[in-house]
Structure formats: structure tokens, C-alpha cells
Amino acid sequence: xxxxxxxxxxxxxxxxxxxSFTLPLxxxxxxxxxxxxxxxxxxxxxxxxVHAKQMGDGFTFFVIYGSVRxxxxxxxxxxxxxxxxxxxxxxxxxxxxxxxxxxxxxVGACIGTDAHTVGIDAILNLKxxxxxxxxxxxxxxxxxxxxxxxxxxxLVAAAKAEKADAVLVSQVVTQRDAHLHNTREMSAAxxxxxxxxxxxxxxxxxxxxxxxxxxxxxxxxxxGRGTTPREVASYLVHALITNKAERKKAVAA
Amino acid sequence: MSSNKLGLDPALVHRARALAAKAGRxxxxxxxxxxxxxxxxxVLRLSGVTGAxxxxxxxxxxxxxxVRNDVGLGHGVALPVFHALAEHGLEPTGAELTLLAQKxxxxxxxxxxxxxxxxxxxxxxSRRQVAAGIKLIDRNRADRDKMIKRYGDPKQRPWIYLxxxxxxxxxxxxxxxxxxxxxxDVIAVIRSTGQSLLDYVPEGATREGxxxxxxxxxxxxxxxxxxxxxxxxxxxxxxxxxxxxGLCMPEIAxxxxxxxxxxxxxxxxxxxxxxxxxxxxxxxxxxxxRQIHARAGIIINTGEDNYLTTADAVEAAHTVTVSxxxxxxxxxxxxxxxxxxxxxxAFEINPELPESFRLELAHALxxxxxxxDAPLKWMPPTKHMTGDVFRGxxxxxxxNLVGALTGQGILLVGMMTEAVVTPWLSDRDIALQNVRYVLxxxxxxxxxxxxxxxxFIQRRAHQVLDEAIDLLEKIEDDTLLNAIADGTxxxxxxxxxxxxxxxxxxxxxxxxYNPATEILETPGKEQQ
Numbered sequence: 001x002x003x004x005x006x007x008x009x010x011x012x013x014x015x016x017x018x019x020s021f022t023l024p025l026x027x028x029x030x031x032x033x034x035x036x037x038x039x040x041x042x043x044x045x046x047x048x049x050v051h052a053k054q055m056g057d058g059f060t061f062f063v064i065y066g067s068v069r070x071x072x073x074x075x076x077x078x079x080x081x082x083x084x085x086x087x088x089x090x091x092x093x094x095x096x097x098x099x100x101x102x103x104x105x106x107v108g109a110c111i112g113t114d115a116h117t118v119g120i121d122a123i124l125n126l127k128x129x130x131x132x133x134x135x136x137x138x139x140x141x142x143x144x145x146x147x148x149x150x151x152x153x154x155l156v157a158a159a160k161a162e163k164a165d166a167v168l169v170s171q172v173v174t175q176r177d178a179h180l181h182n183t184r185e186m187s188a189a190x191x192x193x194x195x196x197x198x199x200x201x202x203x204x205x206x207x208x209x210x211x212x213x214x215x216x217x218x219x220x221x222x223x224g225r226g227t228t229p230r231e232v233a234s235y236l237v238h239a240l241i242t243n244k245a246e247r248k249k250a251v252a253a
Numbered sequence: 254m255s256s257n258k259l260g261l262d263p264a265l266v267h268r269a270r271a272l273a274a275k276a277g278r279x280x281x282x283x284x285x286x287x288x289x290x291x292x293x294x295x296v297l298r299l300s301g302v303t304g305a306x307x308x309x310x311x312x313x314x315x316x317x318x319x320v321r322n323d324v325g326l327g328h329g330v331a332l333p334v335f336h337a338l339a340e341h342g343l344e345p346t347g348a349e350l351t352l353l354a355q356k357x358x359x360x361x362x363x364x365x366x367x368x369x370x371x372x373x374x375x376x377x378x379s380r381r382q383v384a385a386g387i388k389l390i391d392r393n394r395a396d397r398d399k400m401i402k403r404y405g406d407p408k409q410r411p412w413i414y415l416x417x418x419x420x421x422x423x424x425x426x427x428x429x430x431x432x433x434x435x436x437x438d439v440i441a442v443i444r445s446t447g448q449s450l451l452d453y454v455p456e457g458a459t460r461e462g463x464x465x466x467x468x469x470x471x472x473x474x475x476x477x478x479x480x481x482x483x484x485x486x487x488x489x490x491x492x493x494x495x496x497x498x499g500l501c502m503p504e505i506a507x508x509x510x511x512x513x514x515x516x517x518x519x520x521x522x523x524x525x526x527x528x529x530x531x532x533x534x535x536x537x538x539x540x541x542x543r544q545i546h547a548r549a550g551i552i553i554n555t556g557e558d559n560y561l562t563t564a565d566a567v568e569a570a571h572t573v574t575v576s577x578x579x580x581x582x583x584x585x586x587x588x589x590x591x592x593x594x595x596x597x598x599a600f601e602i603n604p605e606l607p608e609s610f611r612l613e614l615a616h617a618l619x620x621x622x623x624x625x626d627a628p629l630k631w632m633p634p635t636k637h638m639t640g641d642v643f644r645g646x647x648x649x650x651x652x653n654l655v656g657a658l659t660g661q662g663i664l665l666v667g668m669m670t671e672a673v674v675t676p677w678l679s680d681r682d683i684a685l686q687n688v689r690y691v692l693x694x695x696x697x698x699x700x701x702x703x704x705x706x707x708x709f710i711q712r713r714a715h716q717v718l719d720e721a722i723d724l725l726e727k728i729e730d731d732t733l734l735n736a737i738a739d740g741t742x743x744x745x746x747x748x749x750x751x752x753x754x755x756x757x758x759x760x761x762x763x764x765x766y767n768p769a770t771e772i773l774e775t776p777g778k779e780q781q
Contacts, residue, residue, distance in 0.1 A: 020679070022678055112447075148527075148529075149528070
């Protein structure tokens with residue numbers, strides 16, 4: 001099935017889109033023309049320049065509304081769908097208790113110079129986020145939150161000491177792609193330090209990650225913005241227990 | 254501004270202050286009986302030691318490390334250093350002290366503690382040299398006063414505070430000047446993330462940083478010179494802010510005084526809670542840095558807003574009040590006047606919560622009424638900025654309105670792109686437009702705004718003050734260091750024997766001497 005859609009302003013198919021940007025030009029007729037030319041190249045045709053305001057000496061801010069001629073082909077959209085069942089805290093605890101028969105060990109940290117613990121705290125701290133309790137609340141999970149500005153060697157050492165089943169890393173700062181560099185450094189260090197069968201599940205999270213980049217970054221899973229503790233817990237159970245058991249069964253058969 | 258709009262019981266307010274003083278006193282005693290590597294390095298910086306070795310490690314670090322290896326830190330570095338200077342036939346000047354540091358780093362100097370007459374000589378020489386450094390700070394303060402007289406203060410309150418953070422000082426300068434032109438009264442150059450955990454201050458102009466620009470003496474100088482230019486151009490004195498926090502707090506405070514910075518972030522507990530720096534290290538460094546700020550006429554900004562980004566802004570509202578009271582006590586003890594206390598608080602209540610705006614008003618007004626003569630620092634929403642920039646702009650508007658309604662002194666401009674990108678030129682312009690609109694339309698609304706007696710806002714403020722007093726009572730029973738260890742503030746648990754930088758702390762031995770502390774604690778003598 002091929003489904004084609006366009007943005008919706010107030011009528012199906014009108015393609016109406018709103019954009020704003022700044023050009024390094026003082027505000028005059030020519031600058032407005034330049035903004036409209038850019039809009040046309042972005043596929044906005046016809047475009048309406050609804051607002052232009054000069055900022056400082058040589059910059060102008062524009063707001064443009066227009067109909068975009070590009071089409072979205074839904075069958076070509078690729079995303080990471082949740083490929084595991086969403087469990088309640090009780091269900092997570094039951095699976096861990098019955099199938100793993102020991103506590104599942106989780107180590108979390110913000111690595112590198114990143115001092116923003118908001119993400120890792122939301123997932124790990126008892127308090128959690130948006131009314132959902134964090135992983136510390138799960139009786140069958142043993143959680144160690146190392147906090148901020150942890151070096152990669154510190155993280156690897158802690159993961160070994162805690163016999164971590166999973167390592168959660170949060171990265172908020174993205175200046176100069178710090179989040180990508182740090183993640184690659186982290187996954188490489190784990191590959192170096194531990195054989196594949198001893199390596200914990202590596203999970204990174206942060207608002208600016210592309211969830212499709214797992215292979216490129218050498219991690220098992222990436223969680224983007226809006227992820228809840230329950231999703232992470234469900235994934236842990238799926239990847240470390242349920243899925244592993246099924247794979248074993250498949251190999252045996 | 255001390256209008257008592259909340260009907261606060263003066264006896265209760267007095268009790269809260271007395272409790273804060275009681276809780277803080279043991280910490281002050283501890284700070285007075287300890288020193289740190291950074292305090293001692295600050296003494297050397299005041300004496301005129303400058304520069305760094307080829308690896309970028311400052312000579313003050315090399316010198317303090319050498320002294321510490323030979324005789325320990327318990328007597329301070331002034332006596333062994335100035336004694337060695339005399340022994341080696343060097344003059345007590347900044348240049349020759351730097352030379353001594355170089356020799357010490359090369360292993361050609363051994364440090365000893367002077368005895369007898371040599372003690373008096375070393376004391377005298379070090380005091381004279383440190384006094385010259387403090388004189389530079391005094392001169393900068395006088396220069397600032399002159400410039401404010403000439404160019405004037407901002408016309409409105411709150412002062413508008415904007416952040417620049419490119420990582421490159423030469424990129425920061427035009428951005429800061431553009432921000433000043435667009436209406437900013439205070440420019441803060443945010444530090445590179447991670448600098449707080451460096452146990453040295455980097456040297457020179459820097460062009461590489463993560464989410465901020467390194468605080469260095471040269472960067473301070475360059476930015477202050479650029480803003481002096483802007484002040485002349487705009488006809489108002491544009492203030493410069495940086496961060497006296499982390500492991501080098503005393504040195505950065507000193508450099509701020511030497512380069513005429515105007516405001517410094519300087520919280521008594523932030524480093525402990527959010528950077529896991531050892532509590533004793535922090536309180537010792539804190540006291541010295543505040544004494545420098547007091548002398549330099551620098552306004553400090555405290556960091557209570559941070560508690561609310563980790564803890565819930567309603568449940569933890571009273572921890573902000575408690576921290577403000579402690580910060581006030583520590584600041585007064587270190588010699589800061591009320592006009593220098595930019596006590597922090599923030600608009601961080603979940604906007605989905607019913608009556609969230611009224612709660613914000615109650616909390617902000619409580620801070621205003623408790624500290625009537627302090628230029629409170631009002632911080633914008635960050636935690637509940639979702640990436641929906643339209644909603645974010647609305648939230649920032651309400652934040653600005655609370656600022657106007659409660660007479661805040663310093664308003665950090667909120668960005669609708671908080672949690673999305675580092676602010677774009679247009680984000681800043683839109684944010685300033687938001688501030689200008691609210692201050693223009695409702696800037697004096699605080700004159701008319703009087704909460705109903707025993708209404709929602711008054712009751713909430715009373716409740717927060719009561720909770721703050723309860724907590725202060727508990728802290729006093731348990732001691733502040735234990736309260737910090739138990740996770741009372743911002744949920745973080747920080748025991749006194751753990752954390753970064755503990756190995757740089759030393760208890761004073763008999764005969765400890767610090768000429769800077771001596772001068773700073775007896776003002777008037779050295780002042781012109």
C-alpha cells in the first residue's frame with residue numbers, strides 16, 4: 001500500500017508549513033527577497049513572508065508560511081518501533097525472579113564532561129518521571145547510579161565490580177557531537193575490557209540521539225526523548241531474559 | 254521593598270535566621286581552622302605569581318605542590334615561600350616569586366619552615382606582597398564605581414542577565430556585545446562543562462570548550478575590556494559574570510577581583526551537591542572566595558535554582574529557603590553586604606499542576622520579603638521546557654511576570670529553546686522581546702500587587718517558611734554536614750569524608766599564616 005500525505009494547515013492536502021530563520025543581512029527589500037528565494041528552494045511555493053525583523057546590525061529574522069510541494073511517502077518511513085512488550089513493574093519483577101533467579105544488576109552514569117543528570121535520574125531514581133517510578137523502585141533490579149562526570153574507565157570498573165547485566169548512559173550535552181564521541185568511546189572500552197558473552201547490555205539515552213544509530217555507536221539500544229523508566233525496564237527484561245531464552249530454544253531446535 | 258505583603262511574623266523570621274546562624278557556625282569554625290591547595294594558590298596569585306609551565310600547569314600549582322611535598326600545607330605557603338625567597342637572595346616581587354616556582358618545579362629549591370626572626374621577616378614580606386595584590390582589587394572596585402557614576406546603572410529593575418557560551422572567547426566577545434546592545438545589563442560567560450573538576454585554572458585566551466568557555470584570567474580581561482567598550486557606547490555600565498565554583502573557587506574569585514568582574518556565581522553548597530566535591534574542601538574554599546568577593550565589591554549569585562531541577566519544586570520549596578538563609582549567613586560572616594547577595598531561586602514548578610503560577614508567586618514573594626535588601630536572582634524554567642518552543646515562550650512570559658510582580662533584582666532571561674539548542678541569535682532576540690514586553694506592560698505592577706490576607710498566596714508562603722524552620726531545627730540537631738550527607742538538599746547524599754578534592758585540604762597547624770586572610774579580616778588597614 002502506498003500512502004502519500006502532505007502537511008495539514010486547514011484543508012487536507014494544502015501542504016501548509018511554517019518556518020522561521022535568520023539571514024545575515026540587514027532588513028530591506030533585498031533581504032525579504034532572499035528569504036523568499038530560500039523558502040522556494042526549501043519547497044515552499046507559494047510562500048508568504050509574514051514577519052521580518054532586524055536584529056542588531058546585520059541580521060534579520062523571518063517567519064514564513066507557505067505550501068510545501070514535497071510529499072511524504074509513508075511506506076518509506078523507517079523508525080525503531082518498540083519490539084518488546086511493555087510490562088508493569090510487577091511483571092518485570094516476576095520475570096526476573098522466576099527466570100533469572102537473582103537480582104538484575106544495572107549501572108547508570110553520565111559520562112565525559114556532561115554534568116546533566118536529569119535523564120539518568122529520571123530513569124533510575126526512585127522518584128522517576130511523569131508519575132512513573134524509576135528503576136530503583138523495581139524490587140528485583142539492583143541499581144547503582146554513579147551520577148555525573150564519570151570517566152569511561154570508572155564506568156567499566158564499576159560495571160565489572162557490580163557484575164552489571166546492563167549499563168545505562170545518559171548524554172545531554174551535544175556541543176561538537178560530544179554525545180556521539182562519548183558513546184563510541186564507552187562502547188569501545190567495553191569491547192576491549194570484556195569478552196562478548198561477559199559484556200553488559202549497553203544502552204544510551206538522551207534527547208538528541210538518533211535511535212537508528214545503534215550499530216554505528218556500538219551499543220545495543222538507544223532511547224530518545226520521552227522514554228519512561230517502564231520502557232527501559234521492559235526492554236531490559238526482553239533483551240536479557242525473555243529474548244535470550246527464546247533464542248536459546250531456537251538454537252536447540 | 255520591605256512591605257510585608259505576606260504578613261510574615263517577624264519573630265518567626267528572626268527565629269529562622271537565628272537557626273541558620275546556629276547551623277552554620279560549626280561550618281565556619283571548621284573553615285577557619287583549615288586551608289586548601291586552592292586557598293594557598295590564591296595567596297600566591299595575590300602575590301603576583303603568574304603563568305604556567307609548558308604543559309599548561311600554572312606555576313602557582315607547581316609551587317604549592319613543591320611546598321606541600323617538603324613541609325606540608327598546615328602552616329600555609331606564605332611562610333616557607335617567602336623564607337625560601339630570602340634564602341635564595343630573590344626579591345619579594347611577583348616576577349621573582351614566579352622564578353622561585355620554576356626553580357622549585359625543577360627541584361633546585363627545598364622549602365623549610367622559618368624559625369625565630371626569619372618568621373617575622375617572611376610574614377612581613379608576604380604581607381606586603383599580598384597587600385599589593387589586594388590593592389589592585391581595591392583599585393578595580395574604585396574604577397567600577399567611577400564607571401557606574403559616569404555611565405549609570407540600568408534604568409530598570411530587574412537587571413537583564415544573558416548568557417553567552419560558545420567555547421571560544423573571540424566568538425563570545427561579539428555575541429556579548431550584541432547582547433548588550435539588544436538590552437542585556439549583565440553578561441554571563443558560562444564555563445566549559447568540566448572546569449569545576451579541574452584542580453588548576455587554565456591559562457591564556459581559550460578557543461575550545463564544551464558548552465561553555467574556560468574561565469581564565471586572560472579571558473576575563475578580554476571580555477571585561479570588550480564590555481567597557483560597550484558601556485561607553487551604550488551609556489550604561491554592562492556587568493560581567495563568571496563562576497567562582499568548583500575546585501578552584503578561591504583562585505577564580507581572586508582573578509575576578511583582579512580583572513574587575515562584577516558578579517560571580519558562588520554558592521555555599523552547589524559544588525558539594527552537584528559536582529560531588531568534598532564538603533570540607535567546599536566550605537573552606539567558599540569562605541575565602543567570599544572574603545575576596547566582599548572586598549572586590551562583587552555581587553555573588555547563589556545556586557538554589559539547582560535544587561529544584563533535581564527535586565520537586567513544590568515539595569522542596571522550603572529547602573530553597575533554608576539554603577538562602579544559610580547562604581546569607583555564610584555571606585555576612587565572610588563580610589558581604591546585603592546588596593552583594595544575589596540569592597537564587599527559580600520558576601520550576603510543573604505547569605500542569607493546578608495553581609502552579611500562584612505557587613510560584615508565593616515562593617518568589619517569600620524570598621523577596623525574607624531578604625528585602627538583597628538583589629535576588631530569578632532563574633527561568635528549564636525542567637519543564639519540553640522542546641515545544643511556543644509553549645516555552647508562554648512559560649517564559651509568566652516567569653517574567655512573576656519577576657516583575659515580586660520585584661526581583663536580577664532576571665536570567667529564559668530561552669524558549671531551552672533543552673533544544675544553545676540559544677540562537679533569534680532565540681535571544683525573541684526572549685528579550687518577551688522580557689521587554691512584560692517589564693514595559695507590567696514592570697511596576699508590584700506596586701498594586703498585594704496578596705489577599707490569609708489567601709492562597711499568603712498561606713502557601715507561611716507554610717514554606719514553617720517547613721523551612723522545621724528543617725533548620727533538624728539540621729541544627731543533626732549538624733549541617735550530616736544533613737548534607739543525608740541528602741537533605743537536592744536529594745544528593747554527600748558525606749563529609751568523601752567527594753573530590755579532599756586530599757587538597759589541610760588542618761591548620763600552630764603558627765599557620767595566611768597574609769590574605771589577615772588583611773581581608775581587618776578591613777580599613779590596607780584600604781586607601
